[in-house]
Amino acid sequence: MTSSLNLWLIPVLPLAGAAINGFLGKKSSRTAISVVGLLFSGAAFVWALSVAWRFSSVSLPHQELFLNNEALAHWIRSGSFTVDFAFYLDQLSLVMLLVVTGVGFLIHIYSVGYMWEDPSYYRFFAYLNLFMFFMLTLVLANNYLLMFIGWEGVGLASYLLIGFWITKDSAASAGKKAFIVNRIGDFGFLIGLFLIIQHFGSLNFTQVFEKVQPLAPETAGAGLLTAIGILLMIGACGKSAQIPLYVWLPDAMEGPTPVSALIHAATMVTAGVYMVSRSHVIFERAPMALTVVAIIGTLTALFAATIGITQTDIKKVLAYSTVSQLGYMFMACGVGAFSAGIFHLMTHAFFKGLLFLGAGSVIHAVGGEQDMRKMGGLKSYIPWTFGTMFIATLAIAGIWPFAGFWSKDEILWKAYQSNWIYWLIGLVAAFITSFYMFRLLFMTFWGDYYGIQVDDHGRAHMAHGHDEHGHGEPHESPMVMLIPLIILALLSTIGGLVGIGSGFEHFLAPVFGSGAVSEGATEAGSHGTEILFMMISVAVALAGAALAYVLYVSKPYLPQKIADSLGSFYNAVLDKYYVDEIYATLFVKPLVDGSTRILWQGVDRKIIDDSINDAADGARHVSDEVRHMQSGNLRSYAGWIAAGAACVIAWMVWLGMER
Amino acid sequence: MSVHLILFLAFGAVAVAGAINLLAQTHPINSALSLIAVMAALAGEYLLLGAEFVAAVQVIVYAGAIMVLFVFVIMLLNAGVEERTKGSRVAVIFGVPGMLLGSLLVAWVVIRHSGTEAVAAGALPGDPKTIGDLLFHEFLLPFEITSILILIAIMGAVVLASKPPTAPPPIPAPRKVD
Amino acid sequence: MVPLSYYLVLSGILFACGVAGFLIKRNIITIFMSIELMLNGVNLSFVAFAAHWHALAGQVFVFFVMVVAAAEAAVGLAIIIAVYRTRETLNVDQVNLLKL
Numbered sequence: 001m002t003s004s005l006n007l008w009l010i011p012v013l014p015l016a017g018a019a020i021n022g023f024l025g026k027k028s029s030r031t032a033i034s035v036v037g038l039l040f041s042g043a044a045f046v047w048a049l050s051v052a053w054r055f056s057s058v059s060l061p062h063q064e065l066f067l068n069n070e071a072l073a074h075w076i077r078s079g080s081f082t083v084d085f086a087f088y089l090d091q092l093s094l095v096m097l098l099v100v101t102g103v104g105f106l107i108h109i110y111s112v113g114y115m116w117e118d119p120s121y122y123r124f125f126a127y128l129n130l131f132m133f134f135m136l137t138l139v140l141a142n143n144y145l146l147m148f149i150g151w152e153g154v155g156l157a158s159y160l161l162i163g164f165w166i167t168k169d170s171a172a173s174a175g176k177k178a179f180i181v182n183r184i185g186d187f188g189f190l191i192g193l194f195l196i197i198q199h200f201g202s203l204n205f206t207q208v209f210e211k212v213q214p215l216a217p218e219t220a221g222a223g224l225l226t227a228i229g230i231l232l233m234i235g236a237c238g239k240s241a242q243i244p245l246y247v248w249l250p251d252a253m254e255g256p257t258p259v260s261a262l263i264h265a266a267t268m269v270t271a272g273v274y275m276v277s278r279s280h281v282i283f284e285r286a287p288m289a290l291t292v293v294a295i296i297g298t299l300t301a302l303f304a305a306t307i308g309i310t311q312t313d314i315k316k317v318l319a320y321s322t323v324s325q326l327g328y329m330f331m332a333c334g335v336g337a338f339s340a341g342i343f344h345l346m347t348h349a350f351f352k353g354l355l356f357l358g359a360g361s362v363i364h365a366v367g368g369e370q371d372m373r374k375m376g377g378l379k380s381y382i383p384w385t386f387g388t389m390f391i392a393t394l395a396i397a398g399i400w401p402f403a404g405f406w407s408k409d410e411i412l413w414k415a416y417q418s419n420w421i422y423w424l425i426g427l428v429a430a431f432i433t434s435f436y437m438f439r440l441l442f443m444t445f446w447g448d449y450y451g452i453q454v455d456d457h458g459r460a461h462m463a464h465g466h467d468e469h470g471h472g473e474p475h476e477s478p479m480v481m482l483i484p485l486i487i488l489a490l491l492s493t494i495g496g497l498v499g500i501g502s503g504f505e506h507f508l509a510p511v512f513g514s515g516a517v518s519e520g521a522t523e524a525g526s527h528g529t530e531i532l533f534m535m536i537s538v539a540v541a542l543a544g545a546a547l548a549y550v551l552y553v554s555k556p557y558l559p560q561k562i563a564d565s566l567g568s569f570y571n572a573v574l575d576k577y578y579v580d581e582i583y584a585t586l587f588v589k590p591l592v593d594g595s596t597r598i599l600w601q602g603v604d605r606k607i608i609d610d611s612i613n614d615a616a617d618g619a620r621h622v623s624d625e626v627r628h629m630q631s632g633n634l635r636s637y638a639g640w641i642a643a644g645a646a647c648v649i650a651w652m653v654w655l656g657m658e659r
Numbered sequence: 660m661s662v663h664l665i666l667f668l669a670f671g672a673v674a675v676a677g678a679i680n681l682l683a684q685t686h687p688i689n690s691a692l693s694l695i696a697v698m699a700a701l702a703g704e705y706l707l708l709g710a711e712f713v714a715a716v717q718v719i720v721y722a723g724a725i726m727v728l729f730v731f732v733i734m735l736l737n738a739g740v741e742e743r744t745k746g747s748r749v750a751v752i753f754g755v756p757g758m759l760l761g762s763l764l765v766a767w768v769v770i771r772h773s774g775t776e777a778v779a780a781g782a783l784p785g786d787p788k789t790i791g792d793l794l795f796h797e798f799l800l801p802f803e804i805t806s807i808l809i810l811i812a813i814m815g816a817v818v819l820a821s822k823p824p825t826a827p828p829p830i831p832a833p834r835k836v837d
Numbered sequence: 838m839v840p841l842s843y844y845l846v847l848s849g850i851l852f853a854c855g856v857a858g859f860l861i862k863r864n865i866i867t868i869f870m871s872i873e874l875m876l877n878g879v880n881l882s883f884v885a886f887a888a889h890w891h892a893l894a895g896q897v898f899v900f901f902v903m904v905v906a907a908a909e910a911a912v913g914l915a916i917i918i919a920v921y922r923t924r925e926t927l928n929v930d931q932v933n934l935l936k937l
Contacts, residue, residue, distance in 0.1 A: 630935070631933065632932075632933030632934060632935040633930060633933050634929045634930075634932060634933075635860060635863075635929060635930065638859055638860055639752075639860055642757055642758050642856055642859070642860060643757040645758075645761070646757040646758055646760060646761035647757075649761050649764075649765065650760075650761060650764055653764060653765060653768050657768065661838060663838060663839055664838070664839050667839045667843065667844075671843075671847045674847065674851060675847070675850055675851070675854075678850070678851055678854035678855070678858075678874060679854060681854070681858055681867075681870060681871070681874065682854060682857060682858045682861065682862070687864050687866045687867050687870075690862075690867050690870055691866075691870060694870050694873060694874060697851070697874065697877065698877060701877055701880070701881055704844075704847075704881060704884075705881075705884055707839075708844075708884055708885065708888045709888065710884050710887070710888070710896050710899075712896070713880075713884060713896050713899050713900065716900065716903060717880075717903070720903050720904075720907060721873075721877070721903060721906070724907065725873065725906065725907055725910045728910060728911065728914060729866065729869070729870060729910070729914070732866060732914045732917065732918065733866055735918070736866075736917075736918065736921050736927060738864060738866055738927050758853055758856040758857060758860075759853060759857070761853075762849045762850070762852065762853040765849055766845070766846050766849050769842050769845045769846070769849075770842045770846065777838035777839060777840050777841070783884070783887060783888045783891075783893070783896065784893070785896060789893060790893075790896060790897065790900070793893055793894065793896075793897050794897060794900070797894070797897075798894075798897050798901075801901060805901060805904045805905070808904070808905065808908050809904065809907070809908050811908075812907075812908035812909070812911045812912050813911065815911075815912045815915065816911045816912050816914070816915035817915075818915075819912065819915035819916055819918070819919050820914075820915035820918045820919060823922070
């Protein structure tokens with residue numbers, strides 16, 4: 001190992017910021033809190049940049065201990081099983097590092113403006129920094145257990161931030177739902193970890209992968225690596241909101257918009273993709289597990305996209321869009337194109353983060369309204385927001401040359417090389433994606449403004465901390481919120497260019513290049529076929545945009561007619577295919593009922609409480625009977641004594657008798 | 660049938676008869692007199708065994724002092740025929756049969772195990788000289804302690820049986836402070 | 838020659854009568870006398886064993902038992918007098934203030 005890069009600084013700096021804001025923030029001024037929050041997350045970003053700067057000078061993969069101190073880094077030593085607080089740097093973690101710190105820092109800046117009016121300002125920044133700490137731990141860990149700590153920690157931060165407005169019931173429930181559904185995934189993750197420990201004796205990446213490397217791919221389908229792969233995937237489904245554990249993400253929109261941008265678009269939900277990519281050595285030797293990953297990803301991409309068509313809340317559309325795009329990433333991983341998945345992860349962080357921040361800007365502008373039907377015509381009122389969101393929409397729709405085009409096209413190309421069905425479904429989902437994103441754009445920014453004009457303080461309370469603004473008409477956001485939008489728009493434009501000529505793939509090749517099984521038909525098509533496919537993707541995206549234009553700008557009466565003609569099918573899609581209701585009936589209700597009837601009334605009341613009460617009652621009854629012995633009557637005392645004495649004598653005689 | 664056995668049975672019969680009579684009589688004075696008869700019979704038994712000193716002490720102390728004390732108290736308290744009151748069921752149901760059973764058991768065991776070893780008449784050297792030797796050499800400490808015990812008993816009896824004090828003296832009026 | 842067991846049986850009978858009297862009789866003084874009867878029965882067995890085993894200490898035991906019986910009788914009767922003063926009765930069933 002070469003000289004230390006002091007990687008530990010990167011997670012610990014935000015932790016320090018969280019501690020300072022958390023403990024001292026209550027009495028501090030907003031400026032002080034902002035400075036602390038921005039300083040520490042910014043410092044983490046700067047340090048990440050410096051690590052990137054020195055990247056070529058270290059040998060990879062680079063591992064180092066916490067504080068470069070063996071004693072301090074020592075965590076678990078149990079026989080031959082050791083786990084340390086140690087960090088791991090290679091191209092993959094560098095990409096994740098830059099994305100997390102970079103986008104995270106931009107969102108911190110944005111939050112200064114967005115949350116300025118909120119009474120719990122300090123708590124927000126404390127939680128946000130705390131999230132950064134856990135996410136960076138997750139990304140930089142050199143073993144599964146430390147990664148799992150980060151994993152759980154971001155789940156905790158997500159719960160805290162979703163339920164940030166603690167007085168709102170729906171927010172609290174959403175936070176609970178997120179955490180519980182995550183936990184279900186974590187159960188699978190843990191069992192996967194146990195299997196790894198049992199069979200490979202370690203959780204350290206290098207050691208595990210060294211042991212897995214020589215194993216042959218499991219062709220029969222079932223086997224140890226397949227089991228581990230599927231279990232890890234279950235964990236990823238929970239964290240990255242795939243079928244069937246995606247239900248928490250739309251509800252997570254209860255949190256403030258910067259939270260949605262950071263956690264539920266750019267970083268936390270991508271942890272699953274990162275984990276699967278990091279474990280590619282295992283997955284490549286378990287084709288069945290890879291197929292499961294691909295199928296789940298593909299289905300989710302399509303499924304969530306269809307729901308996105310009908311939603312009217314601007315943030316919910318973006319939430320389902322996130323689920324769908326994550327499906328793309330898993331599709332990529334499932335066909336063995338891990339670098340394509342990571343590429344899409346990076347570009348998605350840019351444009352989805354931008355979309356959410358832009359949506360926050362829109363919501364801020366219209367005084368808290370989130371229903372798109374009450375918006376419209378905003379492009380003249382908030383031009384900067386409109387411009388950046390337009391760029392983001394182009395990016396997510398996959399239109400050349402914006403970022404999303406390069407990454408999505410890469411995925412579709414690799415998917416086609418594996419199985420054309422993946423490609424077809426991906427294409428359909430891309431069409432739908434483009435459609436609903438442009439629908440969002442048109443409904444929000446085109447046409448006339450349907451919003452209610454309000455005078456000062458006339459607006460009913462909405463929980464985005466904008467009460468003090470007198471909203472006469474929609475107004476642009478302050479500069480502190482616009483600058484991150486502009487920077488992200490820039491990245492959404494040029495961010496995909498690193499993928500030209502498989503540049504990104506080559507960058508990540510040292511990580512993934514270890515003989516993937518599914519890359520059998522590498523570059524099967526010629527360069528010409530690739531260009532053809534690119535054109536098909538762009539055409540499909542433009543078709544979606546055109547359809548949205550027709551339905552929402554030229555003939556705005558059409559959507560209602562179509563919805564009516566589809567009748568109950570439309571309602572089913574609108575109600576998210578009733579998945580939440582199905583889960584509630586199948587799982588939640590029996591669990592709650594069982595808990596109430598069996599555990600609470602049965603065990604807690606009857607068995608535990610009643611046993612104690614009965615013991616007390618029994619003692620009372622027994623003593624009630626026995627107290628009659630003390631009658632004050634001398635002769636009864638004498639009688640008892642005589643009887644007792646007779647027993648004792650008899651016993652003594654019996655003892656002393658010779659047999 | 661030796662004389663020894665006949666005498667034993669005679670004294671024994673008197674003792675048992677006196678004991679049963681104690682139970683049967685209703686007036687305590689009659690019970691007291693039966694008890695005296697029992698003690699006299701037992702003194703005879705002691706003599707048969709050769710414990711002369713013990714026999715003498717039995718008559719002097721037990722029959723002559725303790726029973727006299729009993730009789731005195733009976734007369735003092737004017738104890739009459741005892742009434743039938745509702746007593747304790749436990750005592751009658753458990754106590755008496757229990758004890759009877761116990762005694763029967765003990766008796767049975769004893770008879771089974773002690774066989775026919777006989778005690779000769781006058782087997783013990785029970786003369787005062789021997790007893791005195793024992794008392795003042797081997798058992799000196801218990802002897803002295805029993806004398807203290809008697810002292811305590813006397814004091815206790817005096818205290819317990821004395822008349823209760825009359826009304827407590829009145830609290831003196833508070834003195835004026837000059 | 839009288840077997841030892843005869844003495845012990847006699848002692849046992851006297852003891853049993855004492856216990857029975859203790860349990861059946863209602864007059865406190867009679868109960869006390871039953872106690873004395875019990876003590877006498879025990880004394881007899883002491884002396885019998887002393888004769889059987891030629892253990893002179895048995896007689897000394899009897900001596901001490903008698904002393905203790907005397908002391909006990911004195912104190913017990915004093916208590917009876919005190920109780921009589923308070924309760925005006927010698928019936929043991931009426932001395933039941935300690936009931937629950």
